[in-house]
Amino acid sequence: MNTPAPPPTDNFRMLIRQASALCVVVHSLYIALFAWAQVDGLAWLNVLSVATHALAFHLSRPQGHLRAATLLLIGEITVHAIAATVFVGWHTGFHYLMLPVIPVAMLSSSEHATLKNTIALCLSAIYLGLDGWSDQNTPLYVLNGTLQDLLRYQNIVTLLLAFIILSRGYYNVVTQAQAALARQASTDPLTGAINRRGLMEIGRAELHRMRHARPPKPGETEPPLALLLCDIDHFKRINDTHGHKAGDLVLQDFHRRALGVTRSSDSICRWGGEEFLILLPDTDKAGALQLAERLRVAVNSAPFTTGSAELQVTVTVGVSILGKDESLMDAVHRADKALYRGKRAGRDQVVGSPETSLLAEQQTN
Numbered sequence: 108m109n110t111p112a113p114p115p116t117d118n119f120r121m122l123i124r125q126a127s128a129l130c131v132v133v134h135s136l137y138i139a140l141f142a143w144a145q146v147d148g149l150a151w152l153n154v155l156s157v158a159t160h161a162l163a164f165h166l167s168r169p170q171g172h173l174r175a176a177t178l179l180l181i182g183e184i185t186v187h188a189i190a191a192t193v194f195v196g197w198h199t200g201f202h203y204l205m206l207p208v209i210p211v212a213m214l215s216s217s218e219h220a221t222l223k224n225t226i227a228l229c230l231s232a233i234y235l236g237l238d239g240w241s242d243q244n245t246p247l248y249v250l251n252g253t254l255q256d257l258l259r260y261q262n263i264v265t266l267l268l269a270f271i272i273l274s275r276g277y278y279n280v281v282t283q284a285q286a287a288l289a290r291q292a293s294t295d296p297l298t299g300a301i302n303r304r305g306l307m308e309i310g311r312a313e314l315h316r317m318r319h320a321r322p323p324k325p326g327e328t329e330p331p332l333a334l335l336l337c338d339i340d341h342f343k344r345i346n347d348t349h350g351h352k353a354g355d356l357v358l359q360d361f362h363r364r365a366l367g368v369t370r371s372s373d374s375i376c377r378w379g380g381e382e383f384l385i386l387l388p389d390t391d392k393a394g395a396l397q398l399a400e401r402l403r404v405a406v407n408s409a410p411f412t413t414g415s416a417e418l419q420v421t422v423t424v425g426v427s428i429l430g431k432d433e434s435l436m437d438a439v440h441r442a443d444k445a446l447y448r449g450k451r452a453g454r455d456q457v458v459g460s461p462e463t464s465l466l467a468e469q470q471t472n
Contacts, residue, residue, distance in 0.1 A: 122276035306376035333395035
């Protein structure tokens, strides 16, 4: 049930690739506009800009250098905004292109906070300085009103598209961080299994699905939900004889073996200490007993390696099926009683609660 989280830089890498692709398209349009207006200096500058952003797009691929791509993107946009404002004036709106660069710098996951803050402050100072310079100086080229308006609206549209890309990137970063926190809150750090809190949340969702998603038709019963409560036999002896590190390795190996016999829809929970609770949706009593037996065999069929020794480990499993209008904890308590009957009977066995065993026998016969 636990899905590995994507690397934290993936969303930022995608943001840089999308921003670089947008810049390639926009600067290609600038080349045509400035060539038509006979502002050859800016036309050639945009040729260089297209090449720079194409390189940034290449560097931001999964095997590339994300930090270099980010710095190229930030540097080119800043230099281009300054040069275009000096050449054709503040009113053409090239300064707008600097605004989304600040959040790009702050979102970067590959830079230290001090460096990101410094970049953001420098960009802000450059923007304000460019505004002040424009008030005191005339541009090198005076464009006609139509071309000036065309450039300004193109820059506004580019700014809006950049903020859309940034908003999507920020949303992805936030949701990924929330998902990572949720996984940490619901995962046992030693084994990687779901913890008790996570299992109870999954159990509540399964109960809602069973009982409310589609009410049973007349004559139908609720979809079955099975529970396996597993206890590693003589676990205290393992810790006392071989040390707690060996015990930890046994717990981790048990979880791996349980994953090997369960389905992706099943949930494996470290219930506490050496106990694991396995939730089996849409599993009847006979199926639950069969899976529990496969788990028991998977545990004792091969020794557990603990570094310094190989240990023969066994497990006792109590099985119960959630009854009609029964709570999840009621079924857990019945599985617990079945488990301790197995412990008293000699361990290394699967024991069903009374109604579980009875129906399994009826289905077998």
